[in-house]
Amino acid sequence: xxxxxxxxxxxxxxxxxxxxxxxxxxxxxxxxxxxxxxxxxxxxxxxxxxxxxxxxxxxxxxxxxxxxxxxxxxxxxxxxxxxxxxxxxxxxxxxxxxxxxxxxxxxxxxxxxxxxxxxxxxxxxxxxxxxxxxxxxxxxxxxxxxxxxxxxxxxxxxxxxxxxxxxxxxxxxxxxxxxxxxxxxxxxxxxxxxxxxxxxxxxxxxxxxxxxxxxxxxxxxxxxxxxxxxxxxxxxxxxxxxxxxxxxxxxxxxxxxxxxxxxxxxxxxxxxxxxxxxxxxxxxxxxxxxxxxxxxxxxxx
Amino acid sequence: xxxxxxxxxxxxxxxxxxxxxxxxxxxxxxxxxxxxxxxxxxxxxxxxxxxxxxxxxxxxxxxxxxxxxxxxxxxxxxxxxxxxxxxxxxxxxxxxxxxxxxxxxxxxxxxxxxxxxxxxxxxxxxxxxxxxxxxxxxxxxxxxxxxxxxxxxxxxxxxxxxxxxxxxxxxxxxxxxxxxxxxxxxxxxxxxxxxxxxxxxxxxxxxxxxxxxxxxxxxxxxxxxxxxxxxxxxxxxxxxxxxxxxxxxxxxxxxxxxxxxxxxxxxxxxxxxxxxxxxxxxxxxxxxxxxxxxxxxxxxx
Numbered sequence: 084x085x086x087x088x089x090x091x092x093x094x095x096x097x098x099x100x101x102x103x104x105x106x107x108x109x110x111x112x113x114x115x116x117x118x119x120x121x122x123x124x125x126x127x128x129x130x131x132x133x134x135x136x137x138x139x140x141x142x143x144x145x146x147x148x149x150x151x152x153x154x155x156x157x158x159x160x161x162x163x164x165x166x167x168x169x170x171x172x173x174x175x176x177x178x179x180x181x182x183x184x185x186x187x188x189x190x191x192x193x194x195x196x197x198x199x200x201x202x203x204x205x206x207x208x209x210x211x212x213x214x215x216x217x218x219x220x221x222x223x224x225x226x227x228x229x230x231x232x233x234x235x236x237x238x239x240x241x242x243x244x245x246x247x248x249x250x251x252x253x254x255x256x257x258x259x260x261x262x263x264x265x266x267x268x269x270x271x272x273x274x275x276x277x278x279x280x281x282x283x284x285x286x287x288x289x290x291x292x293x294x295x296x297x298x299x300x301x302x303x304x305x306x307x308x309x310x311x312x313x314x315x316x317x318x319x320x321x322x323x324x325x326x327x328x329x330x331x332x333x334x335x336x337x338x339x340x341x342x343x344x345x346x347x348x349x350x351x352x353x354x355x356x357x358x359x360x361x362x363x364x365x366x367x368x369x370x371x372x373x374x375x376x377x378x379x380x381x382x383x384x
Numbered sequence: 385x386x387x388x389x390x391x392x393x394x395x396x397x398x399x400x401x402x403x404x405x406x407x408x409x410x411x412x413x414x415x416x417x418x419x420x421x422x423x424x425x426x427x428x429x430x431x432x433x434x435x436x437x438x439x440x441x442x443x444x445x446x447x448x449x450x451x452x453x454x455x456x457x458x459x460x461x462x463x464x465x466x467x468x469x470x471x472x473x474x475x476x477x478x479x480x481x482x483x484x485x486x487x488x489x490x491x492x493x494x495x496x497x498x499x500x501x502x503x504x505x506x507x508x509x510x511x512x513x514x515x516x517x518x519x520x521x522x523x524x525x526x527x528x529x530x531x532x533x534x535x536x537x538x539x540x541x542x543x544x545x546x547x548x549x550x551x552x553x554x555x556x557x558x559x560x561x562x563x564x565x566x567x568x569x570x571x572x573x574x575x576x577x578x579x580x581x582x583x584x585x586x587x588x589x590x591x592x593x594x595x596x597x598x599x600x601x602x603x604x605x606x607x608x609x610x611x612x613x614x615x616x617x618x619x620x621x622x623x624x625x626x627x628x629x630x631x632x633x634x635x636x637x638x639x640x641x642x643x644x645x646x647x648x649x650x651x652x653x654x655x656x657x658x659x660x661x662x663x664x665x666x667x668x669x670x671x672x673x674x675x676x677x678x679x680x681x682x683x684x685x
Binding site: 109132236 | 398399400402403405406410429432433436438533535536537553557558559562564565
């Protein structure tokens with residue numbers, strides 16, 4: 084994996100990030116961690132998972148430089164999406180990365196670097212993983228869900244030495260992916276087919292993102308698109324006066340499923356009304372029509 | 385599944401019994417269960433899994449009629465292998481089945497029926513699942529690990545209504561098997577190929593068991609084979625004076641991996657020295673040689 088400091092005995096292959104989080108929760112608990120800080124917007128299932136594992140959760144604010152990592156309070160670990168904050172979109176600034184590493188080192192905290200779409204950066208080279216800066220404090224988590232398919236349920240974590248024994252035991256006790264698919268994936272990687280697929284996909288998704296941004300700019304100029312040119316989704320701030328419920332209902336009536344940003348709110352602080360738009364899913368032949376529906380949902384009175 | 389009372393909304397497909405147990409531990413805890421009783425011999429990883437999920441475990445004795453289910457103490461659930469106790473081999477007697485159901489109904493307890501090799505019964509028709517007698521109190525757990533391959537990591541549980549919501553949430557939070565393999569398996573079943581494969585395997589494994597029993601009887605007449613004619617393993621009591629460590633070391637020196645029964649002891653009570661012999665694994669061309677090594681390990685002074 085791109086810029087990750089890994090030895091085979093610290094890599095755990097798992098059924099995706101959901102299982103990874105369960106495994107890591109057990110390992111963190113064994114290291115005395117009681118609370119994990121998450122970014123103020125993200126997947127509610129991550130919070131439910133951490134809590135189901137007996138951990139408390141806190142949230143940290145996210146601004147245009149990513150998570151405000153100097154405000155981590157008493158948490159013993161931070162779950163963070165540095166390459167492309169999910170869903171808001173900023174990249175964690177270099178100074179914030181260093182501050183997070185510094186926090187982990189001095190406070191004996193752990194970082195979980197969720198690199199969910201790290202292969203898809205469009206405006207420049209992918210940024211190296213934070214994990215390489217402090218492999219003894221940072222867990223790297225990667226997945227095939229975006230590069231291949233979420234239905235594959237295949238992911239991997241690179242685990243610091245302090246967490247590896249407990250993580251391996253938790254992995255054993257919670258099962259994992261099929262050996263057949265692990266071997267298929269390994270062959271796919273070794274043959275170079277995976278790399279070619281990722282490069283081709285990067286180009287295709289970049290074109291999709293450009294189309295979405297151009298269409299929105301033309302049809303709904305007052306709807307601001309935020310975040311880095313990366314990944315398979317973007318967040319668009321709604322035009323003044325429109326609510327998330329309004330727009331998602333209108334989109335649904337047009338046959339389009341989009342989500343309001345508030346569905347991803349994990350903390351108290353609200354964001355201005357916005358949509359989270361995934362552009363990876365529609366088949367190519369249906370993409371133009373889906374885009375038209377999106378613009379129609381946003382412009383409808 | 386054979387004789388199971390299931391509606392689609394109560395079936396959860398998972399990555400095998402390890403994940404099933406994690407899911408069920410969460411659901412049982414949500415129902416106020418604090419302790420799970422396990423059979424006095426079985427998989428240590430099951431006990432570790434239950435404890436890692438915050439449950440206490442107790443053990444129940446097993447005799448030739450299976451688990452002594454009238455001695456469950458204060459446990460809120462029983463994990464049981466009624467078709468073919470693992471590893472000792474007895475089938476849970478009809479009166480014990482009824483007593484277990486009665487216990488579950490009157491004490492509001494739950495049974496987890498681990499039907500790990502229920503497809504492989506050789507001396508008569510498979511016994512119906514206990515689950516059908518009390519689908520509101522019994523979880524049925526099946527797996528493709530024995531019928532197809534453990535590396536597939538594919539299993540399923542049928543969950544009582546009282547546990548289903550918490551089990552589904554736990555399943556979501558701990559991931560699960562690939563959609564590709566679930567769909568492949570479904571096609572395999574619908575086409576009838578799975579059934580044909582199971583029937584063919586049953587015959588092949590039956591022959592293997594007969595060969596093991598005959599070889600042991602001829603070479604080591606004082607080594608008693610216990611348990612029902614079923615499954616992919618058997619337990620053989622060692623000849624007087626031989627220890628498990630002796631015989632397993634001797635087998636290993638001959639290139640054969642067998643396990644001592646004591647490795648599966650979960651309670652205080654010891655069994656007389658015995659081996660747990662899996663006969664499903666060796667390829668057909670190597671089976672005769674493996675059997676010769678087994679007999680040599682058992683007869684060596």
